[in-house]
């Protein structure tokens with residue numbers, strides 16, 4: 001059946017009219033230059049201006065710090081830990097590097113402006129067309145949004161989708177005192193209505209690699225995601241950097257179709273099966289799906305013997321966690337999420353949804369393969385992912401590292417041993433360079449991840465399978481974002497946890513115990529918190545018990561996504577220093593849609609609003625479209641869903 005469903009596309013004769021634009025301008029004179037590769041191309045100025053070593057493979061991107069006139073750029077192949085330092089070695093001014101306390105100190109850069117136009121489109125990333133009702137920018141992944149440590153970023157999002165609103169979340173960006181730019185529709189804004197646009201503005205304090213994605217219902221599963229890099233220092237040395245690698249499970253059907261099918265037809269008893277794995281939007285569907293696919297290719301990267309490469313790995317999956325490896329090569333892990341760590345070497349790394357790793361690979365195979373080309377493998381971790389044709393260590397060969405010009409397939413073999421259990425990278429290995437120590441005696445809240453009550457009334461006719469993590473499944477109202485109505489939400493399914501430090505001392509930490517269902521057939525849930533890097537105090541696959549040891553208070557791993565192990569718990573702590581309404585949710589798209597999310601109401605009386613009128617304007621445009629679009633009346637337009645407009649949690 002599923003196979004047949006994938007073949008609908010054979011009948012698709014006409015491609016949509018789609019365009020996708022991304023305009024990158026620097027708010028500053030360097031955009032007028034055409035700098036390439038060498039620093040030579042950049043005119044000498046009395047302030048740091050340079051091509052970042054971890055910039056795009058082909059150069060051309062310029063970091064610029066016009067106000068830091070007495071500073072110089074200090075990253076070198078034999079010391080990547082430094083970024084900017086005072087020219088005068090006796091200066092009392094700070095050096096900016098991996099030891100900087102990035103929450104309190106960062107260099108002042110420039111403003112970078114991007115425009116992203118979102119269109120409905122059909123793509124052929126694995127040779128087959130993406131499903132009937134996909135929502136997309138023209139390219140998948142979306143454009144690379146780049147900035148340098150300390151820059152401001154402004155992204156204007158224009159929504160050309162005929163039948164969906166949208167909002168874009170900047171995964172992992174702290175959004176300190178900037179709740180309204182977090183991009184979660186129905187929480188921090190109304191959706192951007194069809195035909196409208198909105199501009200996100202934020203400052204970068206952290207550096208490293210992340211991604212941005214739509215937070216509107218299941219859109220990101222249909223391709224609305226792209227890489228986001230903030231160039232900065234690194235905790236280990238490398239010669240050159242490779243453009244970010246986004247890995248995802250992919251479905252030839254639209255996620256909206258799958259959702260309807262599994263929830264409504266199957267009562268949520270089956271998990272949608274994905275068709276293929278893509279690296280940076282390239283993959284080859286397993287054979288036998290249907291006739292006449294378009295030519296498809298694997299993502300491939302070139303290595304030059306002896307060099308050290310920085311690779312940036314991002315898991316943008318819907319459902320699957322991947323064990324990433326390159327045959328014959330080890331990986332030196334130097335950063336997890338946005339946090340530089342003491343490096344460690346491994347032959348594979350497990351990347352959960354939303355998680356990112358920076359790794360350094362030495363172009364010097366430990367096991368030399370005939371032909372000198374090597375497979376990149378992304379093996380779905382055991383129990384974490386669902387595919388029509390299951391991928392194994394042998395056939396999860398989803399990319400190629402080439403040392404030669406040859407186009408032949410590699411003959412390399414998988415690294416061994418390579419565990420593929422679905423559990424985060426070992427806890428004790430992720431040791432941040434900049435240490436945090438978490439007080440032991442802090443307020444603790446328990447949130448219970450569990451199957452929620454069935455049914456979606458009053459918003460959606462039952463039955464529908466629901467998940468919850470705090471009191472009730474999340475079910476939002478697009479027209480009534482929490483940020484504009486922190487006291488009186490209009491729904492009964494808001495799942496709000498109030499955290500209010502004015503009851504305690506300044507800079508209070510709180511602890512969240514996230515416990516898993518007792519008997520779940522689902523493996524791990526990747527739990528993501530907005531607005532914070534959290535400290536990961538404990539994580540295990542046994543039931544939670546306060547006397548359980550060890551709880552790590554001294555320099556625990558720090559990140560923004562961690563796996564809640566099957567039948568286990570996750571113990572995290574965060575500093576209550578960022579007033580706002582912050583979403584915490586499972587990053588498995590199906591689970592988030594069915595309510596596995598909550599809102600942390602953090603000192604909401606102190607929320608800093610930068611443009612409340614702008615928020616209200618977006619809501620007015622949304623309400624206007626929602627109420628008046630001719631498409632919303634039966635038989636008059638192309639939007640099918642006029643009867644049950646909102647059919648999931650909203651995120």
Ligand SMILES: *[C@@H]1O[C@H](CO)[C@@H](O)[C@H](O)[C@H]1NC(C)=O
Nearest residue numbers: 016120121122132133162163
């Ligand atoms: C979106 O595109 C798909 C195919 O590319 C098409 O079938 C569908 O009708 C489009 N949806 C809308 C609302 O235009």
Ligand SMILES: *[C@@H]1O[C@H](CO)[C@@H](O)[C@H](O)[C@H]1NC(C)=O
Nearest residue numbers: 133163164165256641645646
């Ligand atoms: C969004 O668009 C999809 C089709 O692309 C449709 O199935 C879904 O109902 C729409 N949902 C909302 C809430 O706009």
Ligand SMILES: *[C@@H]1O[C@H](CO)[C@@H](O)[C@H](O)[C@H]1NC(C)=O
Nearest residue numbers: 235236237332342343344360
């Ligand atoms: C890892 O860190 C150690 C200690 O800081 C350092 O000596 C080593 O060179 C680093 N490894 C790499 C690959 O940079």
Ligand SMILES: *[C@@H]1O[C@H](CO)[C@@H](O)[C@H](O)[C@H]1NC(C)=O
Nearest residue numbers: 264265266267268269462463
């Ligand atoms: C789904 O549940 C409804 C009511 O709970 C029931 O009538 C229907 O038969 C179920 N469908 C399937 C496919 O199990």
Ligand SMILES: *[C@@H]1O[C@H](CO)[C@@H](O)[C@H](O)[C@H]1NC(C)=O
Nearest residue numbers: 296297298299300400407408
């Ligand atoms: C390698 O990538 C290029 C495009 O980047 C593509 O044209 C080529 O077909 C790929 N090679 C293989 C073997 O997939």
Ligand SMILES: *[C@@H]1O[C@H](CO)[C@@H](O)[C@H](O)[C@H]1NC(C)=O
Nearest residue numbers: 315320321322351352353384
């Ligand atoms: C992405 O994360 C999901 C869920 O945590 C996991 O199942 C999948 O294997 C990850 N993919 C990669 C490439 O790490």
Ligand SMILES: *[C@@H]1O[C@H](CO)[C@@H](O)[C@H](O)[C@H]1NC(C)=O
Nearest residue numbers: 329330331345346347348366
């Ligand atoms: C590669 O990594 C494995 C552990 O994953 C380790 O046992 C081995 O010694 C490493 N080899 C080299 C050459 O670093």
Ligand SMILES: *[C@@H]1O[C@H](CO)[C@@H](O)[C@H](O)[C@H]1NC(C)=O
Nearest residue numbers: 286287389390391392394395
């Ligand atoms: C991978 O190999 C297994 C075992 O041979 C097979 O069942 C599966 O269909 C293959 N998967 C893909 C994606 O080709």
Ligand SMILES: *[C@@H]1O[C@H](CO)[C@@H](O)[C@H](O)[C@H]1NC(C)=O
Nearest residue numbers: 458459477478479480490491
């Ligand atoms: C959603 O919010 C709007 C605006 O506040 C309100 O008019 C509407 O009744 C709410 N819908 C539900 C289902 O609560």
Ligand SMILES: *[C@@H]1O[C@H](CO)[C@@H](O)[C@H](O)[C@H]1NC(C)=O
Nearest residue numbers: 482483484485486487488489
């Ligand atoms: C919430 O509702 C109460 C009672 O209806 C009202 O007095 C109060 O002003 C409302 N608060 C906000 C922020 O709208």
Ligand SMILES: *[C@@H]1O[C@H](CO)[C@@H](O)[C@H](O)[C@H]1NC(C)=O
Nearest residue numbers: 457458459489490491492493
């Ligand atoms: C919320 O719950 C109350 C009491 O259970 C009920 O009377 C009311 O209709 C519900 N409102 C909504 C919007 O579901």
Ligand SMILES: *[C@@H]1O[C@H](CO)[C@@H](O)[C@H](O)[C@H]1NC(C)=O
Nearest residue numbers: 517518519520521522566567
């Ligand atoms: C968990 O549930 C499965 C079926 O869903 C059942 O087979 C198994 O015995 C249960 N295990 C425990 C420990 O309750």
Ligand SMILES: [Cu+2]
Nearest residue numbers: 525586588591
């Ligand atoms: Cu989940």
